[in-house]
Amino acid sequence: MANVSFEEFYYNEDDQIHDLYEIQKEYEKNNGNISKYRGHIFCPECKIAELSFTHKTSIRRAFLSKIPSSDHAEYCSFKHDCATKSEIKQFVRLLSDKQIQDRLEAALNQLLPKKAKEGSGINNESKDNPLVIEVDNKKGSGVRKFIPRKSINTWFDKSEKNKIFIFYGHAKLETKEIATKNGKRYELIIKTNKQNEWIKKTSVFRGTTNDNIDTKKIYDIAILGIIEFYNDFPQIKTVTFSSIMFR
Numbered sequence: 448m449a450n451v452s453f454e455e456f457y458y459n460e461d462d463q464i465h466d467l468y469e470i471q472k473e474y475e476k477n478n479g480n481i482s483k484y485r486g487h488i489f490c491p492e493c494k495i496a497e498l499s500f501t502h503k504t505s506i507r508r509a510f511l512s513k514i515p516s517s518d519h520a521e522y523c524s525f526k527h528d529c530a531t532k533s534e535i536k537q538f539v540r541l542l543s544d545k546q547i548q549d550r551l552e553a554a555l556n557q558l559l560p561k562k563a564k565e566g567s568g569i570n571n572e573s574k575d576n577p578l579v580i581e582v583d584n585k586k587g588s589g590v591r592k593f594i595p596r597k598s599i600n601t602w603f604d605k606s607e608k609n610k611i612f613i614f615y616g617h618a619k620l621e622t623k624e625i626a627t628k629n630g631k632r633y634e635l636i637i638k639t640n641k642q643n644e645w646i647k648k649t650s651v652f653r654g655t656t657n658d659n660i661d662t663k664k665i666y667d668i669a670i671l672g673i674i675e676f677y678n679d680f681p682q683i684k685t686v687t688f689s690s691i692m693f694r
């Protein structure tokens with residue numbers, strides 16, 4: 448199985464999900480001493496597989512990976528290999544708009560639970576993990592793989608250009624009108640909270656749809672999409688027109 452890197456982790460000292468960035472900060476502040484995390488960081492989904500931290504260098508970003516002697520829970524999506532872009536597109540093509548919306552909503556329930564205390568773990572009985580899909584292998588039988596996820600609060604790196612993710616997070620939204628020679632088109636602006644300020648993080652092209660948005664409200668958003676960069680600014684292209692949901 449390919450070694451997956453994690454951008455978030457479960458910290459068993461406070462029972463919360465944290466960003467990888469925190470450990471890198473601690474590493475820099477304490478000259479490489481990250482003992483407060485060692486032995487306390489786990490898979491953000493099942494909270495069972497133990498992770499280890501590899502610090503950033505001039506040529507590589509920091510990352511978290513599973514320690515080889517540890518394993519994910521049976522129901523955890525990370526138990527499987529990561530689905531490729533074409534496998535995900537193929538899978539989505541067979542779904543109705545309603546099925547795509549339902550899956551995004553289930554993904555949000557798992558990734559952004561209502562109560563912070565629940566962490567982002569999923570419950571042990573859940574057999575239908577919304578982040579796991581069944582894809583055909585060459586022998587004609589199904590194999591389970593996971594859809595990679597990306598919090599909209601994390602860094603969007605140029606190396607991720609053209610990659611597919613379920614993007615998720617809390618956001619403030621705004622619509623922007625774009626005048627084109629074929630008439631009005633709309634863009635959905637996504638702002639994330641950075642040090643108590645809502646800052647434009649990315650946007651999604653919405654075609655002729657002018658979403659009905661309350662700009663004061665904080666939304667939960669999930670998008671199955673692909674990262675693109677325009678003039679260095681990251682944009683998300685939805686895989687299908689309906690592969691976006693906010694609530």
Ligand SMILES: [Zn+2]
Nearest residue numbers: 490493519523
């Ligand atoms: Zn896991």
